[in-house]
Amino acid sequence: MFGRQVTPTTVPTDIVVPFRFFDDTPLWKTVILYSMFVFDDVLSPERLRDSLEKLAQRDGWTRLGARLRKNAQGNLEYHVPSEFTEQRRALSYAHTIHGINAADHPVASKIPIPSSRPAVVCDPDDFRELLYPDGGPVSLADYLNRDIPQLGLYIVSFRDKTLVVIYWPHTLMDVLGKKALLDAWTLMLQGREDEIVSPQGGDSDPLADLGKYPTEPHKLASRRLSMFGLAQYGINNVLDLFRAPENRMVCVPGSFIENLRKEAISELVSEGAENTFLTEGDVICAWWTRIATSHLPSNSQRMVVINNAYSLRKCLEADLLPKGAPYASNGTGFINVLLPIHHIFEKPLSYIAAATRSAIQELGSRSQVEAFFAMWRGSSGKIPPFFGNGSMHMITYSNWCKAKLFDVDFSAAIVKPGREDGRLGTPVYIQNNQCGLLLPNAFPIIGKDKDGNFWLSGYMNKGLWGRIEEQLAKA
Template sequence: MFTHRYTFRACKQFSELQEGPSMLYNKHSFHHHACKLKGAQSVFSDTPWSHPHGGNKISKLLEAQSGFSNAPWSHPHGGKDNSKFPQALSRFSNTPWFHPHGGKRFSQLHGIPSTFNNTPWSCPHGPAKKFDGNQSASFSVFSRKPTPPPKVESDEVVSLPFFDDTLLLANNVITHMYVYDTVLDAEKLSDSLERLAQRPGWRKMSARVRKNGKGKLEFHIPTEFSETRPAISTTHVKHTTSIADHPIASRFPKPSTTPAVVATTEDFEPLLDESDCPKKLDDYLYKDRSVFGLHIYSFNDATILITHVNHSGLDGIARKDIMDAWLLMLQGREHEILSPCDFHEDPFIGLGKDVSATHRLAERKLSTFALLQWVRKNILDLAWRTPETRLVCLPSGFVEKQRNAAMKELAATQTGSEKPFVSDGDIIIAWLAKAGLSHLPPTSTRNVTIASTFSCRNVLEGSYLPLGKPYLANCAAFFNTLLPVRDITGKSLAYTAQKAREALKEQSSLSQTEAYFAYVRQSTKNKLPPMFGDSNMHFMILSNWTKANLYLIDFSAAAMTPTDKPVTARYMQAVQSPRKAMELFVIIGKDALGNYWLSGSRTKQNWDIIEAALKREDYLFENLPGA
């Protein structure tokens, strides 16, 4: 059905598998050899599994599921297909199993221990070998601890900028998925991105994340590239069918005609698993993987692009700069690509050391004790509850209508000479605040802190950053809107939108940005952002990506069939891993039809309240149960 770039090249022996059986590969089928598999049930009723060295036969192999499309597991002597192997965990750290004919890796074999202690499991291809290209880390037969790939002496070793060198960023992998109803040239896409990453100033895209002898993170930036060690880690899966025939990709939602929850992003995460997308810091430390990577799914009528990045290397605006430069490469306009800031230097090495003003919210900053109290009260959300990420569509015209109403209301109540203003983003922040508090008593006096991100590039240009140059790193802070629950739920969108606008204006000046980063610098070695409010507050995080215009990125230059029409995404989503932040909301952007797309991560129960309100056409959450 499709081909894959990589094949299985790594095998090992060991005498006991605690969480999974070994699968022995040959050219035509999979053979499972064991003397005992506890709790396993065979689906081949007349043909038991057996160990090659003799011993007890196995007659039970429970709940098996193949991860290879159209390539079911089979018994060497024939019999019924065994097509289910769920929740399987490979004991080979960072070395996934692969189907010999290509396709999705099989990386999980779970819950079936070997009891044949004196006859180790083995792979018929012999001892372990490294992967070519996107190499896996080597590992010991006797230890589960992986080791990083060997250091490449020609690599340029660069320290992370001071504010980027945190586990909070390094343990955060951001994956974007873009869906295009056009067949794009995969080779042209990968070649142009590869050439961009080899340009002076842009090589940071190819950086490999490593730890030095003291355990500190650093970037190893290649100076030489080859087919086995490309600048950008790229994979490609080619389907010969329509996207409508794919069991997962066929389910991408279309815009709704009213505000609605249209999808759960976890439903599409198997596409990320199949493409071997990184999900955690170890996926960079123990593989020869670039900090910015690409995966392409090709169908005969559509294309899915997946980009993934370790947050220690780039933020949202830096990713946008990369996308813009990539398009210029595709269009043959390389001479228009700007030279980025020198990645050898840290422009913010002195940011926050000399502060000329007190932060506007200094009196509301949580002390260490208050922060610990807040953590204690929210420990279930922070450590145990698993958030669910759902996608919301606000159809074309809805936000415009709400903004026009807000502007009219603010004009009628304005007392000063300054003309009132709120943006679409302010209105959506206010709408998300109402939605995000729909599970709380609407008359509650409990305080709410809405921590919204903003890019600091504009305010820091001239003082810390050179003018007009892309900065391929992190440069963002939070501005905080503090209001009680009852004000957000009981008052209009205009009220909360105006408060958000005022907070941004007051907290985003140069002196306030310096004061903010002084707090970051003074915090723990992990350089945590300051929190404002009180120990009993409800805390929300909002991030607005609208200015990045991600939905309007035009890949028409890569279309297999030349076209004069823009080729823009009809759907996109972003996934944060390995752990999603609770009560995190993202304004992904505005598509070509004027629809706004939002995502949020919260508990299923809290999402169900929002979804029920929207289905009742309570689009402003004014008639919630118990209100």
């Protein structure tokens, strides 16, 4: 249907809740997230739906069922129904039944299994018909122009598998917000609702003062891109926005990463480094940076910026986000590592990993976080600060391992078990798809499965994944 869409009429009895400052940003407003969990068990759609809907009606969690609106000033706000009804439910829901095994379905049969070596295992976009229910939102406008809840649930049932998809606008929450939701949903599913803790802040904004009181300059302040630098970067990369991006999922055995980590630590020890501690995440980012830049001239002086998303929760637990309750919103900042391309290829992997670890330790302190968010708060259009130069090549990582998504336990919803290895009700495969902004060279590290395999995905310009597969074949 063509023509101007009309915003739904305001319901006078709705409870109006203003957006938190760092939820209402251009970055989050451009993204709608769809997260698919694949189970080898047959799960009860009714139990899953009823428990999640019950959670969304619980005090402290009603933002899940809120409707999205703009006020007279053009600012986003939540309109929470004073009472959820059949006409205005707390949850969008759809269920599709396929009376066959997943292996006999033309699309579900392609759901990947772990590989024995680092490998590209699928294109997550191939599963779109299993991800998106009819009429599923694909932009913020869909939420503004329809009277639908923030959170949606879509279940696809096979005779031997169940696919559970949850979807929401990024303005609602980040991955650790999703973890808080999944933890509470699991407790509700298990009948342990008395153990559910309400999220931090209620209708207030726990981060309302973040960035207002910096005590020191940001350590990369001199490398911050001006508006002119951002424009130059945009011009240099504008063609990427018109190229057809390709999405892929990569599986990396945990033993492979552990061997790389031991080797990197050994290199640091032999060099007499003061700090030889490296995490698996440091090593994955270092290794993948080398893989993902393999198409660039190895002797180039051009700068690579490793842009790491990280959670603020640990850093802010002493003041703004005290322990004891989850923060089910957006609590994400960015830590940057700036390296010339030739260093990535000339120096050992330990060099990149150690630079990443050092940046996390230096830029992740409470005072540096305050300085970073002071820049973000004061930026034009609430755009987060970027560092580097107009000709840089940027790679973005979001490591979700701390969310432990593969530990989700939906065993209380099992109708027909499909496993005999003690992992009933836990996902065997997880992927994240998004609508809206598709940043090239942005890689979510989905997590570490029960067998120790790491899974990561991302979009790259058409043709580059073929080169990556060649690199992985040599790994």
